[in-house]
Amino acid sequence: MGLRGKPSQRQRRLGAELRRMREDVGLTATKAGAEVGLSAAHLNHIEAGRTSISPEKIRGLAAFCGCKQERLIESLIAMSQSNGRGWWSEYEHPPHNQAVRDLAELESMSVRLRAFQWVNVPGMLQTPEYMRALFKAGHPDMPAENREQFVEFRLRRQRLLTDPKPPEFHAVIHEAALRMEFVGREVMQRQVEHMVEMACLPHVKIQILPFRTEAYPGGFGCSFVCFDAAVAELSTVYVEHPASSPFVIDQSNLAQFSDAFANLGAVALPPIAPGAASNVSVRRDSLGLIQRLMYDL
Numbered sequence: 370m371g372l373r374g375k376p377s378q379r380q381r382r383l384g385a386e387l388r389r390m391r392e393d394v395g396l397t398a399t400k401a402g403a404e405v406g407l408s409a410a411h412l413n414h415i416e417a418g419r420t421s422i423s424p425e426k427i428r429g430l431a432a433f434c435g436c437k438q439e440r441l442i443e444s445l446i447a448m449s450q451s452n453g454r455g456w457w458s459e460y461e462h463p464p465h466n467q468a469v470r471d472l473a474e475l476e477s478m479s480v481r482l483r484a485f486q487w488v489n490v491p492g493m494l495q496t497p498e499y500m501r502a503l504f505k506a507g508h509p510d511m512p513a514e515n516r517e518q519f520v521e522f523r524l525r526r527q528r529l530l531t532d533p534k535p536p537e538f539h540a541v542i543h544e545a546a547l548r549m550e551f552v553g554r555e556v557m558q559r560q561v562e563h564m565v566e567m568a569c570l571p572h573v574k575i576q577i578l579p580f581r582t583e584a585y586p587g588g589f590g591c592s593f594v595c596f597d598a599a600v601a602e603l604s605t606v607y608v609e610h611p612a613s614s615p616f617v618i619d620q621s622n623l624a625q626f627s628d629a630f631a632n633l634g635a636v637a638l639p640p641i642a643p644g645a646a647s648n649v650s651v652r653r654d655s656l657g658l659i660q661r662l663m664y665d666l
Contacts, residue, residue, distance in 0.1 A: 376418030378471035378605070378616055379478070383448045385618055386441075386603065387427070388416040390434045405429035422449055444600045460522055464515045468614065473526050475605055481537040481597040483630050488549060489592070490560055491540045492523055493530060494567055494575070499560040500524075502552035530573065539574045541633045547577070547662055561659055568641035568656075576637040577655040584636045595626055 373380065391401045402412035405426045414420045424446045431442045457473035476482065484491040490499060497520055504516045530538055547561060568575045578585075592609040606617040606626045617623065639654040 372414060372419040375467055377453055377467065377474065379448055379451065379453060379474055381418035382603065382605065382616075382618060383422075383445060384416040384418040386445060387422070387430060390431065390436055391416075394434050396434065401430060401433060404433045424449060438600075438602075441600050441602055444598070444603055448603075456525060457522075460518075464518055465522060469522060471616070472607065473522075475596045475607070476526060476529055476536070478598065479536050479596040480599050481539070481595075483595040483597065483627075484538075484540045484593075485542075485630060485633055486540070486546055486592045487543045487590075488546050490542060490546055490564065491594075493527055493538060494540065494564050495523065495527075496556070496560050496563045497524065498556045499552055502556050506551045530567070530570065535570075535572050537572050537574075539576075539634070541576045541578055541630065541637050543578045544580050544658065544662075547659070548665075558663065561663060565641060565656065565659065575641045575655060576634060576639070577641075577658050578633060578637040579658055582636050593626060593630075595623075595630055 376384075391398070398409040398412045398416070402409050407415070407426065411420070415422045427445050427449060428442060431445075436442065453474060455474060455477055457470045460470060482493065484493070489503060492500075495503070500520045500523055501516060504511060504519055508516075529535060547557070550557070552560070564575055567573050594607045594609075596605045596607065598604045602620065604623055604627075606623060608615055608617060617626065637655070638658060641656045641659065642654065
């Protein structure tokens with residue numbers, strides 16, 4: 370079997386976890402590979418996500434490295450056996466790329482999604498009209514056909530939140546994102562209404578971080594999404610950046626982003642609670658701010 374030219378994020382993550390397991394106990398690829406009948410070169414390819422590994426060899430490596438975390442081992446085996454052929458596999462050609470397919474696959478594997486956004490509404494909450502305006506403003510030279518393909522893909526991703534067994538979804542959105550006028554007032558008004566509708570779902574929590582917050586946890590000027598896995602060690606953070614959007618998997622960095630999100634949630638307004646009383650003159654929560662914002666729109 371030939372080597373993969375472009376491993377998916379899942380395949381790279383599996384390999385990275387096997388490498389971490391080996392390096393944590395100070396084993397070389399030569400020694401660890403020999404224990405399970407693999408050459409050092411073969412194990413290096415596995416750890417880079419370029420080739421597959423059997424469940425038996427994963428268990429053998431885990432045992433040799435002294436790993437007794439059965440849930441982690443089972444999750445690694447599940448990752449190794451997955452063929453990655455979800456609905457996103459229908460979008461294997463341009464304008465879509467591996468990165469957007471990786472996002473969809475990560476979402477499907479997560480038990481909770483936590484998103485922080487500065488200037489845009491999170492993709493999982495966007496209306497089609499908002500998406501089109503966003504793509505047009507950010508990529509004015511993009512052909513209309515491509516824009517529609519991106520909109521279609523993002524809408525497919527959003528179906529996850531209305532699945533029979535959806536992940537939890539928690540968004541902290543800066544007030545600035547709701548005051549951006551490049552999308553047009555009618556589009557933004559419908560977008561805000563849609564957010565309130567989504568907040569009615571029991572597994573969706575939406576908080577607004579106001580301009581007039583009394584505190585702000587510094588150090589995180591970027592937007593990011595935490596993909597929380599059933600096994601914490603396999604969680605991932607996606608960091609949005611204009612040049613590149615890297616996936617963060619280092620355990621210390623994962624903890625840093627997780628703590629940052631918790632701090633953001635602590636200083637943001639209380640979550641949108643659509644069923645609460647709507648006296649906007651006394652409300653000091655996310656829905657109250659949104660209701661006041663709607664008057665400006």
